[in-house]
Amino acid sequence: MYKTDAWERAYKPLSLPSEQSHYAAFSPDDATILTASEGDRGGVALWDAASGSLRARWEGGLDVAWWYPSFQDTSMWSGVLGYMPHCFGGQSSSIMFSPDNQYLLTPAISGAGNVGEDSACLWDAAMGKLIREFVGHSNVIRSVGFSLDGRRIATGSGDTTVIIWDVATGARVATCRGHNDWVRSVAFSPNGEHVTSGGDDRRVIMWNAEGGELLQSFEGHTHWVSSVAFTPGGDVVISSDPNGMRLWDVESGACLLVLSSATWGSTVRLSPDGSGVLVDDDKRVVQLWAPLNEDAQTTTSRSWLPRRTWPMYYIEDDWIFSLTPTRRTRLCWVPADWQGIAGFLGQDVLFGKQGTRLNFSSLSSYLESLRTDST
Secondary structure, three states, X not given: OEOOOOOOEOOOOOOOOOOOOEEEEEOOOOOEEEEEEOEOOOEEEEEEOOOOOEEEEEEOOEOOOOOOOOHHHHHHHHHHHOOOOOEOOOOOEOOEEOOOOOEEEEEOOOOOOOOOOOOEEEEEOOOOOEXXXXXXXXXXXXXXXXXXXXXXXXXXXXXXEEEEEEOOOOOEEXXXXXXXXXXXXXXXXXXXXXXXXXXXXXXXXEEEOOOOOEEEEEEOOOOOOOEEEEOXXXXXXXXXXXXXXXXXXXXXXXXXXXXXHHHHHHHEEEOOOOOOEEEEOOOOOEEEEOOEEOOOOEEOOOOOOOOOOOOEEEEEOOEEEEEXXXXXXXXXXXXXXHOOEXXXXXXXXXXXXXXXXXXXXXXXXXXHHHOXXXX
16 A cells, blocks of 8 residues: 555555456545455455554455456546546445445455355444445345445346345345346445446346336447446436446436547546536547527536535647636647647646646736636
8 A cells, every 4th residue: 555645655465366357446445445355265355544454354265356457447437427426436335435434345255254145244344343234135136235324225137127225134125127237336325316337238226225117228328238327416427347437427318428538538528617528639629518598598517516625637730728717828839749738637637648747827927917718
Protein backbone atom coordinates (compact mmCIF):
# COMPACT_ATOMS: atom_id res chain seq x y z
CA MET A 1 0.00 0.00 0.00
CA TYR A 2 1.25 3.49 -0.85
CA LYS A 3 0.45 6.97 0.44
CA THR A 4 -0.81 9.00 -2.48
CA ASP A 5 0.50 12.37 -1.27
CA ALA A 6 4.17 11.39 -1.45
CA TRP A 7 3.89 7.87 -2.95
CA GLU A 8 5.77 6.31 -0.07
CA ARG A 9 5.10 2.75 1.00
CA ALA A 10 2.88 2.81 4.07
CA TYR A 11 3.67 -0.77 5.12
CA LYS A 12 4.88 -4.04 3.69
CA PRO A 13 2.78 -5.88 1.06
CA LEU A 14 -0.22 -7.81 2.33
CA SER A 15 0.26 -11.56 2.62
CA LEU A 16 -1.91 -13.22 -0.02
CA PRO A 17 -2.00 -16.78 -1.43
CA SER A 18 0.49 -17.39 -4.22
CA GLU A 19 -0.46 -18.20 -7.81
CA GLN A 20 -3.94 -16.71 -7.47
CA SER A 21 -5.83 -13.84 -9.03
CA HIS A 22 -6.26 -11.16 -6.39
CA TYR A 23 -8.68 -8.23 -6.15
CA ALA A 24 -8.85 -5.37 -3.67
CA ALA A 25 -11.25 -2.64 -2.55
CA PHE A 26 -11.61 -0.16 0.30
CA SER A 27 -14.54 -0.08 2.72
CA PRO A 28 -16.79 3.00 2.44
CA ASP A 29 -14.99 4.67 5.36
CA ASP A 30 -11.55 3.75 3.89
CA ALA A 31 -10.59 2.12 7.20
CA THR A 32 -10.59 -1.45 5.88
CA ILE A 33 -9.05 -3.11 2.85
CA LEU A 34 -10.88 -6.07 1.35
CA THR A 35 -8.86 -8.59 -0.63
CA ALA A 36 -10.32 -11.56 -2.48
CA SER A 37 -8.37 -14.40 -4.05
CA GLU A 38 -9.97 -16.68 -6.62
CA GLY A 39 -9.61 -20.42 -6.92
CA ASP A 40 -9.94 -23.57 -4.82
CA ARG A 41 -7.44 -22.24 -2.27
CA GLY A 42 -8.61 -18.67 -2.40
CA GLY A 43 -10.72 -16.74 0.03
CA VAL A 44 -11.50 -13.32 1.44
CA ALA A 45 -9.51 -11.24 3.92
CA LEU A 46 -10.06 -7.93 5.72
CA TRP A 47 -7.08 -5.73 6.65
CA ASP A 48 -6.70 -2.62 8.76
CA ALA A 49 -5.93 0.14 6.25
CA ALA A 50 -3.81 2.14 8.70
CA SER A 51 -1.49 -0.64 9.84
CA GLY A 52 -1.87 -3.44 7.32
CA SER A 53 -2.71 -5.94 10.08
CA LEU A 54 -5.10 -8.81 9.31
CA ARG A 55 -8.57 -8.51 10.85
CA ALA A 56 -10.35 -11.55 9.45
CA ARG A 57 -9.86 -14.22 6.83
CA TRP A 58 -12.18 -16.77 5.22
CA GLU A 59 -10.46 -19.49 3.22
CA GLY A 60 -12.09 -21.67 0.60
CA GLY A 61 -13.11 -21.93 -3.03
CA LEU A 62 -14.32 -18.65 -4.44
CA ASP A 63 -15.19 -17.08 -7.78
CA VAL A 64 -14.90 -13.36 -7.19
CA ALA A 65 -14.68 -11.20 -10.24
CA TRP A 66 -17.17 -12.26 -12.87
CA TRP A 67 -16.68 -8.82 -14.37
CA TYR A 68 -13.63 -7.26 -12.70
CA PRO A 69 -13.20 -3.96 -14.54
CA SER A 70 -10.17 -2.61 -16.35
CA PHE A 71 -8.65 0.70 -15.34
CA GLN A 72 -10.65 2.39 -18.11
CA ASP A 73 -13.90 0.84 -16.87
CA THR A 74 -13.18 1.97 -13.31
CA SER A 75 -12.38 5.46 -14.59
CA MET A 76 -15.67 5.57 -16.45
CA TRP A 77 -17.71 4.54 -13.43
CA SER A 78 -15.99 6.93 -11.04
CA GLY A 79 -16.26 9.72 -13.61
CA VAL A 80 -19.97 9.33 -14.22
CA LEU A 81 -20.93 8.67 -10.60
CA GLY A 82 -18.58 11.29 -9.23
CA TYR A 83 -16.96 8.92 -6.72
CA MET A 84 -15.02 5.66 -6.67
CA PRO A 85 -17.30 2.68 -5.93
CA HIS A 86 -16.27 0.57 -2.93
CA CYS A 87 -16.57 -2.81 -4.59
CA PHE A 88 -15.30 -4.90 -7.50
CA GLY A 89 -16.99 -3.20 -10.42
CA GLY A 90 -19.05 -0.14 -11.17
CA GLN A 91 -21.73 -0.62 -8.56
CA SER A 92 -22.21 -4.36 -8.91
CA SER A 93 -20.04 -6.91 -7.18
CA SER A 94 -20.00 -10.43 -5.85
CA ILE A 95 -18.71 -9.03 -2.53
CA MET A 96 -19.86 -5.79 -0.90
CA PHE A 97 -19.58 -3.84 2.36
CA SER A 98 -22.68 -2.53 4.07
CA PRO A 99 -22.97 1.27 3.90
CA ASP A 100 -22.23 1.55 7.65
CA ASN A 101 -19.04 -0.60 7.29
CA GLN A 102 -20.28 -3.13 9.87
CA TYR A 103 -20.97 -6.07 7.56
CA LEU A 104 -19.59 -7.84 4.54
CA LEU A 105 -21.93 -9.64 2.15
CA THR A 106 -20.58 -12.52 0.05
CA PRO A 107 -21.76 -15.59 -1.82
CA ALA A 108 -21.09 -18.85 -0.01
CA ILE A 109 -17.36 -19.53 0.41
CA SER A 110 -16.64 -23.25 0.37
CA GLY A 111 -14.72 -24.11 3.51
CA ALA A 112 -15.96 -21.06 5.42
CA GLY A 113 -18.65 -22.38 7.73
CA ASN A 114 -21.48 -24.84 7.23
CA VAL A 115 -23.49 -22.95 4.61
CA GLY A 116 -25.23 -23.95 1.42
CA GLU A 117 -23.35 -23.50 -1.84
CA ASP A 118 -26.09 -21.32 -3.37
CA SER A 119 -26.63 -19.04 -0.38
CA ALA A 120 -25.43 -15.55 0.52
CA CYS A 121 -23.61 -14.84 3.78
CA LEU A 122 -23.59 -11.77 6.00
CA TRP A 123 -20.38 -11.45 8.05
CA ASP A 124 -19.32 -9.19 10.90
CA ALA A 125 -16.64 -7.08 9.22
CA ALA A 126 -14.66 -6.59 12.43
CA MET A 127 -14.67 -10.13 13.85
CA GLY A 128 -15.28 -12.27 10.78
CA LYS A 129 -18.25 -13.99 12.43
CA LEU A 130 -21.16 -15.28 10.34
CA ILE A 131 -24.23 -13.21 11.21
CA ARG A 132 -26.85 -14.58 8.83
CA GLU A 133 -27.30 -16.92 5.85
CA PHE A 134 -29.76 -16.17 3.05
CA VAL A 135 -31.09 -19.37 1.48
CA GLY A 136 -33.38 -19.51 -1.55
CA HIS A 137 -31.45 -19.55 -4.83
CA SER A 138 -31.01 -22.75 -6.83
CA ASN A 139 -27.71 -21.73 -8.47
CA VAL A 140 -24.59 -19.87 -7.41
CA ILE A 141 -24.96 -16.17 -6.56
CA ARG A 142 -23.19 -13.88 -9.04
CA SER A 143 -23.90 -10.48 -7.51
CA VAL A 144 -24.97 -8.90 -4.24
CA GLY A 145 -26.04 -5.39 -3.26
CA PHE A 146 -27.05 -3.38 -0.19
CA SER A 147 -29.70 -0.69 -0.01
CA LEU A 148 -28.29 2.61 1.21
CA ASP A 149 -30.16 2.36 4.52
CA GLY A 150 -28.73 -1.14 5.07
CA ARG A 151 -32.19 -2.71 5.62
CA ARG A 152 -32.36 -4.74 2.40
CA ILE A 153 -30.03 -6.76 0.23
CA ALA A 154 -30.47 -8.03 -3.31
CA THR A 155 -28.85 -11.11 -4.82
CA GLY A 156 -28.57 -12.06 -8.48
CA SER A 157 -28.02 -15.70 -9.41
CA GLY A 158 -27.29 -18.15 -12.16
CA ASP A 159 -30.87 -19.37 -11.66
CA THR A 160 -31.97 -16.20 -13.58
CA THR A 161 -33.72 -14.61 -10.57
CA VAL A 162 -33.13 -11.61 -8.32
CA ILE A 163 -34.15 -12.05 -4.69
CA ILE A 164 -34.62 -9.17 -2.25
CA TRP A 165 -34.07 -9.96 1.44
CA ASP A 166 -34.64 -8.36 4.82
CA VAL A 167 -31.23 -7.98 6.48
CA ALA A 168 -32.49 -8.12 10.07
CA THR A 169 -34.51 -11.34 9.74
CA GLY A 170 -33.13 -13.06 6.64
CA ALA A 171 -36.67 -13.31 5.25
CA ARG A 172 -37.32 -13.18 1.53
CA VAL A 173 -39.10 -9.93 0.60
CA ALA A 174 -39.57 -10.53 -3.13
CA THR A 175 -38.44 -12.77 -5.99
CA CYS A 176 -37.95 -10.99 -9.32
CA ARG A 177 -38.45 -13.10 -12.45
CA GLY A 178 -37.85 -11.76 -15.94
CA HIS A 179 -34.29 -12.56 -16.98
CA ASN A 180 -33.73 -15.69 -19.07
CA ASP A 181 -30.02 -16.14 -18.33
CA TRP A 182 -27.51 -15.56 -15.52
CA VAL A 183 -28.00 -12.37 -13.50
CA ARG A 184 -24.55 -10.84 -13.10
CA SER A 185 -25.34 -7.47 -11.54
CA VAL A 186 -27.78 -5.92 -9.06
CA ALA A 187 -28.09 -2.51 -7.39
CA PHE A 188 -30.62 -0.53 -5.32
CA SER A 189 -31.90 2.94 -6.14
CA PRO A 190 -30.83 5.66 -3.66
CA ASN A 191 -34.27 5.69 -1.98
CA GLY A 192 -34.39 1.90 -1.80
CA GLU A 193 -37.68 1.63 -3.67
CA HIS A 194 -36.26 0.07 -6.84
CA VAL A 195 -33.68 -2.53 -7.81
CA THR A 196 -31.98 -2.80 -11.18
CA SER A 197 -30.28 -5.87 -12.59
CA GLY A 198 -28.37 -6.97 -15.67
CA GLY A 199 -27.32 -10.31 -17.02
CA ASP A 200 -26.18 -12.60 -19.78
CA ASP A 201 -29.44 -12.06 -21.66
CA ARG A 202 -28.19 -8.50 -22.44
CA ARG A 203 -31.15 -7.00 -20.62
CA VAL A 204 -31.26 -4.38 -17.88
CA ILE A 205 -34.42 -4.52 -15.77
CA MET A 206 -35.81 -2.28 -13.02
CA TRP A 207 -37.93 -3.90 -10.29
CA ASN A 208 -40.18 -2.81 -7.43
CA ALA A 209 -38.11 -3.57 -4.34
CA GLU A 210 -41.13 -4.48 -2.20
CA GLY A 211 -43.22 -6.63 -4.52
CA GLY A 212 -40.68 -7.67 -7.15
CA GLU A 213 -42.79 -6.42 -10.08
CA LEU A 214 -41.00 -5.62 -13.33
CA LEU A 215 -41.25 -1.83 -13.82
CA GLN A 216 -38.97 -1.10 -16.78
CA SER A 217 -36.82 -3.01 -19.25
CA PHE A 218 -33.87 -1.33 -20.97
CA GLU A 219 -32.94 -2.90 -24.31
CA GLY A 220 -29.85 -2.23 -26.39
CA HIS A 221 -26.77 -3.95 -25.00
CA THR A 222 -24.90 -6.18 -27.45
CA HIS A 223 -23.08 -8.20 -24.80
CA TRP A 224 -23.75 -9.53 -21.32
CA VAL A 225 -24.33 -6.77 -18.77
CA SER A 226 -21.54 -6.74 -16.22
CA SER A 227 -22.50 -3.92 -13.87
CA VAL A 228 -25.47 -1.70 -13.08
CA ALA A 229 -26.18 1.30 -10.86
CA PHE A 230 -28.55 4.18 -10.26
CA THR A 231 -27.17 7.70 -10.42
CA PRO A 232 -27.34 9.63 -7.12
CA GLY A 233 -30.58 11.33 -8.20
CA GLY A 234 -32.22 7.96 -8.95
CA ASP A 235 -33.58 9.15 -12.32
CA VAL A 236 -31.00 7.42 -14.50
CA VAL A 237 -29.76 3.82 -14.62
CA ILE A 238 -26.17 3.17 -15.68
CA SER A 239 -25.14 -0.20 -17.11
CA SER A 240 -21.99 -1.53 -18.70
CA ASP A 241 -20.92 -4.44 -20.84
CA PRO A 242 -17.46 -5.35 -22.22
CA ASN A 243 -17.96 -2.83 -25.02
CA GLY A 244 -18.84 0.24 -22.95
CA MET A 245 -21.46 1.98 -20.86
CA ARG A 246 -25.07 3.08 -21.40
CA LEU A 247 -27.16 5.62 -19.50
CA TRP A 248 -30.94 5.10 -19.40
CA ASP A 249 -33.87 7.31 -18.48
CA VAL A 250 -35.82 5.57 -15.70
CA GLU A 251 -39.22 6.92 -16.69
CA SER A 252 -39.17 6.33 -20.45
CA GLY A 253 -36.60 3.54 -20.76
CA ALA A 254 -34.83 5.54 -23.47
CA CYS A 255 -31.05 5.30 -23.88
CA LEU A 256 -29.62 8.75 -23.12
CA LEU A 257 -25.98 8.11 -23.96
CA VAL A 258 -23.57 5.38 -25.06
CA LEU A 259 -19.94 5.67 -23.91
CA SER A 260 -17.06 3.55 -25.22
CA SER A 261 -14.45 2.33 -22.76
CA ALA A 262 -11.88 2.33 -25.57
CA THR A 263 -12.04 6.10 -25.92
CA TRP A 264 -13.16 7.27 -22.49
CA GLY A 265 -9.70 7.82 -21.00
CA SER A 266 -8.48 10.27 -23.62
CA THR A 267 -11.51 11.61 -25.43
CA VAL A 268 -14.48 11.94 -23.10
CA ARG A 269 -14.90 14.36 -20.22
CA LEU A 270 -17.89 15.53 -18.25
CA SER A 271 -18.77 19.10 -19.03
CA PRO A 272 -17.77 21.55 -16.31
CA ASP A 273 -21.28 22.56 -15.31
CA GLY A 274 -22.54 18.98 -15.22
CA SER A 275 -24.96 19.47 -18.10
CA GLY A 276 -23.37 17.13 -20.62
CA VAL A 277 -20.34 15.26 -21.91
CA LEU A 278 -17.41 16.70 -23.84
CA VAL A 279 -16.24 14.51 -26.71
CA ASP A 280 -12.85 15.03 -28.37
CA ASP A 281 -12.84 13.55 -31.89
CA ASP A 282 -9.83 12.57 -34.02
CA LYS A 283 -9.37 16.21 -35.06
CA ARG A 284 -9.00 17.21 -31.42
CA VAL A 285 -12.09 19.38 -31.63
CA VAL A 286 -14.24 19.37 -28.51
CA GLN A 287 -17.97 18.92 -28.93
CA LEU A 288 -20.64 19.08 -26.24
CA TRP A 289 -23.26 16.35 -25.89
CA ALA A 290 -26.18 17.20 -23.66
CA PRO A 291 -29.85 16.27 -23.36
CA LEU A 292 -32.17 18.72 -25.08
CA ASN A 293 -35.48 20.11 -24.01
CA GLU A 294 -37.44 19.43 -27.19
CA ASP A 295 -39.94 22.19 -26.49
CA ALA A 296 -37.45 24.93 -25.72
CA GLN A 297 -34.65 23.54 -27.93
CA THR A 298 -32.14 24.44 -25.27
CA THR A 299 -29.64 22.50 -23.23
CA THR A 300 -31.06 21.38 -19.90
CA SER A 301 -29.05 20.68 -16.77
CA ARG A 302 -28.90 17.11 -15.53
CA SER A 303 -28.47 16.57 -11.80
CA TRP A 304 -27.14 13.05 -12.36
CA LEU A 305 -23.94 14.32 -14.00
CA PRO A 306 -21.57 15.38 -11.20
CA ARG A 307 -20.18 18.87 -10.91
CA ARG A 308 -16.55 19.57 -11.69
CA THR A 309 -14.13 22.06 -10.16
CA TRP A 310 -13.36 25.07 -12.33
CA PRO A 311 -11.46 25.69 -14.50
CA MET A 312 -11.96 23.02 -17.15
CA TYR A 313 -9.10 22.49 -19.62
CA TYR A 314 -9.31 21.13 -23.15
CA ILE A 315 -7.38 21.18 -26.45
CA GLU A 316 -8.63 22.69 -29.68
CA ASP A 317 -6.47 23.31 -32.78
CA ASP A 318 -3.32 22.50 -30.76
CA TRP A 319 -4.08 25.18 -28.16
CA ILE A 320 -4.97 24.62 -24.50
CA PHE A 321 -8.08 26.48 -23.45
CA SER A 322 -9.33 27.18 -19.96
CA LEU A 323 -13.11 27.17 -19.57
CA THR A 324 -14.92 28.83 -16.65
CA PRO A 325 -18.62 29.59 -16.17
CA THR A 326 -18.22 32.97 -17.88
CA ARG A 327 -15.12 32.82 -20.05
CA ARG A 328 -13.10 30.74 -22.49
CA THR A 329 -9.39 31.62 -22.40
CA ARG A 330 -6.61 30.60 -24.80
CA LEU A 331 -3.63 29.62 -22.63
CA CYS A 332 -0.80 28.16 -24.69
CA TRP A 333 0.11 26.08 -27.73
CA VAL A 334 1.14 22.42 -27.22
CA PRO A 335 3.06 20.02 -29.49
CA ALA A 336 0.90 17.52 -31.33
CA ASP A 337 2.95 14.55 -30.06
CA TRP A 338 1.85 15.24 -26.49
CA GLN A 339 -1.26 13.20 -27.39
CA GLY A 340 -3.82 15.34 -25.65
CA ILE A 341 -4.86 15.89 -22.07
CA ALA A 342 -4.73 12.78 -19.89
CA GLY A 343 -6.25 14.41 -16.84
CA PHE A 344 -6.50 17.54 -14.73
CA LEU A 345 -7.00 18.61 -11.14
CA GLY A 346 -7.54 22.25 -10.33
CA GLN A 347 -4.76 24.19 -12.09
CA ASP A 348 -2.62 21.13 -12.95
CA VAL A 349 -2.92 19.53 -16.39
CA LEU A 350 -1.30 16.19 -17.27
CA PHE A 351 -0.46 15.20 -20.84
CA GLY A 352 -0.71 11.57 -21.87
CA LYS A 353 2.21 10.35 -23.96
CA GLN A 354 5.03 12.36 -22.37
CA GLY A 355 3.60 12.38 -18.85
CA THR A 356 4.22 16.14 -18.75
CA ARG A 357 2.44 18.16 -16.08
CA LEU A 358 1.85 21.89 -16.43
CA ASN A 359 0.49 24.22 -13.77
CA PHE A 360 -1.53 27.19 -14.98
CA SER A 361 -2.19 28.97 -11.70
CA SER A 362 0.04 31.98 -12.39
CA LEU A 363 -1.11 32.35 -15.99
CA SER A 364 -4.77 32.02 -15.08
CA SER A 365 -4.41 34.59 -12.31
CA TYR A 366 -2.73 37.01 -14.68
CA LEU A 367 -5.37 36.55 -17.35
CA GLU A 368 -8.12 36.97 -14.79
CA SER A 369 -6.56 40.22 -13.66
CA LEU A 370 -6.76 41.57 -17.18
CA ARG A 371 -10.51 40.95 -17.17
CA THR A 372 -10.64 40.52 -20.90
CA ASP A 373 -12.50 37.89 -22.86
CA SER A 374 -10.58 35.90 -25.47
CA THR A 375 -11.68 33.73 -28.34
